[in-house]
Amino acid sequence: MRKLLKDNLRGIVVVVAPERRKRPHEGRDEGFVCPFCPGNEAMTPPEIMRVPERGAWKVRVFPNKYPIVEGHEVIVDSPDHDADLDTMDEEHLNLLMGVWRRRLEAHSSRPYVILFRNYGLGAGASISHPHTQLVPLDVVPEIPGRESERLREGACLLCGDYAHVVATAGGYAVGVPHVQTLPYETWIFPLSHERTFSGDPPFGRILSRLIGALKGEFGVREYNLVLHQAPRGYDYHWHLEVMPRLGKFAGFELGTGMRVLHYSREEFVERLRRALQLP
Numbered sequence: 015m016r017k018l019l020k021d022n023l024r025g026i027v028v029v030v031a032p033e034r035r036k037r038p039h040e041g042r043d044e045g046f047v048c049p050f051c052p053g054n055e056a057m058t059p060p061e062i063m064r065v066p067e068r069g070a071w072k073v074r075v076f077p078n079k080y081p082i083v084e085g086h087e088v089i090v091d092s093p094d095h096d097a098d099l100d101t102m103d104e105e106h107l108n109l110l111m112g113v114w115r116r117r118l119e120a121h122s123s124r125p126y127v128i129l130f131r132n133y134g135l136g137a138g139a140s141i142s143h144p145h146t147q148l149v150p151l152d153v154v155p156e157i158p159g160r161e162s163e164r165l166r167e168g169a170c171l172l173c174g175d176y177a178h179v180v181a182t183a184g185g186y187a188v189g190v191p192h193v194q195t196l197p198y199e200t201w202i203f204p205l206s207h208e209r210t211f212s213g214d215p216p217f218g219r220i221l222s223r224l225i226g227a228l229k230g231e232f233g234v235r236e237y238n239l240v241l242h243q244a245p246r247g248y249d250y251h252w253h254l255e256v257m258p259r260l261g262k263f264a265g266f267e268l269g270t271g272m273r274v275l276h277y278s279r280e281e282f283v284e285r286l287r288r289a290l291q292l293p
C-alpha cells in the first residue's frame with residue numbers, strides 16, 4: 015500500500031509513486047507504440063473486462079501498469095486511437111457509460127473512488143489513445159469530502175440554484191457552476207438527487223454533444239473530466255465536471271489559490287446555449 019503524505023502547513027496530500035516515472039509517453043518517447051491499440055493487448059496487464067466478451071472489443075479494462083495506488087484501472091474507451099467522445103456513435107457511448115458505472119460499482123466497498131479522463135497531452139495524458147481511469151482510495155479526498163457537506167438531500171446546492179442550467183434532456187442538466195474555476199468549466203448532473211453515477215441514456219449523448227460544442231465553439235483541444243459521486247456512507251448529488259485546459263496555472267494562481275477568468279458567466283451561458291444541440 016502506498017504512503018500518503020499530508021503537508022502539515024498546507025494540508026495538501028501527496029502520493030509518492032516513483033514507478034510512475036516509467037510510464038511510456040507518446041509525446042516524448044521515440045518509436046512509441048500505443049499499448050491501447052487493437053493488436054497490442056499483450057502490452058497491457060491482464061484484462062479485468064472487455065466488451066463485447068467475444069470478437070473485436072469496443073471497450074477494455076485492465077489494471078494500470080503504473081498505478082497511483084493499488085486498484086488503479088484503465089478503461090480504453092474505443093479501439094480507435096484518434097476517437098474522442100464527440101466522435102463516438104450513440105451505441106458506443108451507451109456501452110462506455112455502462113462500463114464506467116460497472117467499474118465504479120465494483121469498488122463501492124472502498125471509502126472513495128474517483129473516475130477521471132485526461133484528453134490531450136497538455137491535460138496530463140501520457141498516451142493520446144482515448145481512455146478513462148479509475149482510482150479507488152482508502153480516504154475521502156478533500157474536494158469530494160467538502161462537496162458532500164453541500165450536496166446532502168434537503169440542503170443540496172445542485173437541487174437548488176448553484177448551477178446555471180443551460181439545457182436539459184432526459185432527466186439531466188448541462189449547467190455552469192456558480193463560479194467557474196477554469197475557463198468554460200461545465201457540469202452535467204441528474205435533475206433528481208442521486209448519490210451514485212447511473213449514466214443511463216441519453217447521458218452519453220449529452221456528454222458527447224457538450225464536448226463537441228466546447229471544441230467547435232470555444233476552441234477547446236484538451237480537457238479533463240472528473241466524476242464526483244458519493245463517498246461510501248455519505249449522501250451526495252453526483253455530477254460530471256468538464257474542465258477544459260486552455261492555459262496553465264501561473265504564479266498568481268499557484269501563490270494565491272485564486273483563478274482568473276477572461277469573460278463573464280452570462281456571456282459563456284449565452285454562447286454555449288446557442289452551440290449546444292441537445293437530443
Ligand SMILES: [Zn+2]
Binds near residue numbers: 048049050094095143
Ligand atoms: Zn492507440
Ligand SMILES: [Zn+2]
Binds near residue numbers: 172208251
Ligand atoms: Zn441534490
Ligand SMILES: [Zn+2]
Binds near residue numbers: 161242253255
Ligand atoms: Zn464536484
